[in-house]
Amino acid sequence: MAGEPEFHQSKNHEEEVTSGEQGFAEHDPEGLICSSKSLQGHxxxxxxxxxxxxxxxxxxxxxxxxxxxxxxxxxxQGQTQDQQGSSSLDKVAVPREQTHSGLEQIQQIQQQLTQFNASLAGLCRPCPWDWELFQGSCYLFSRTLGSWETSASSCEDLGAHLVIVNSVSEQRFMKYWNVRKNQRSWIGLSDHIHEGSWQWVDGSALKFSFWKEGEPNNDGDEDCVELFMDDWNDNKCTEQNFWVCEQPSAPCPHH
Structure with missing residues (x-):
């Protein structure tokens, strides 16, 4: 029949391919060379x-x-919450009215403190009782009599000294009180250590002097100085006179 040769030809072709593959397999015993079917699968x-x-x-x-x-x-979201928190804190600020009232209260307290300090300053006495204040010094005019030595010791017991006159204004102040009380008063000047060398009780030398006319005359060993009326006079140190003590004044608040 006409179709039989074609069948045998295709079959022979498949056998040739198979035999060819087997030939390759014989030369590739480890399977390194893949067949066409296995290659298509991969x-x-x-x-x-x-x-x-x-x-x-x-x-x-x-x-x-x-x-x-x-x-x-x-x-x-975290940044947004932080911003909202800060803005909420800003919103919870003290109202302006409350702030204004708080400032007014503070100002009132400050004014009260200022008035209180002024009252304390008014109550403050830079000098003890019965002492007179003048240019930063306190002066005590005694009401008892004593010798120059006794007067000097009495002033020292009070933490003071017999008055030292260092200026014209201080001499005028002394004259005012002396005339007012009309009394002789010892001052802290003498020459009982060295005759004719007048010194104050603190050891300083005499710089300003307000002697009466003709004084000092050292009549009968007069070594101590008294304030008599308007000026100075030397007298015996044993005479009984009033005296004047002097000490620095105490500072008051804000003075």
């Missing part, structure tokens, strides 16, 4: 594996992106 498996790896990579990338986005949102 080629069909590679795209699916590559697609799986690409899908896995995209999934991981999307997951990392989602994590980063969530972090950014959380950070932005």
């Amino acid at each position: 080629l069909t498996q590679v795209p699916w594996l590559l697609l799986l790896l690409i899908s896995l990579g995209l999934f991981l990338l999307m997951l990392a992106t989602l994590v980063q986005v969530s972090r950014i949102r959380a950070y932005s």
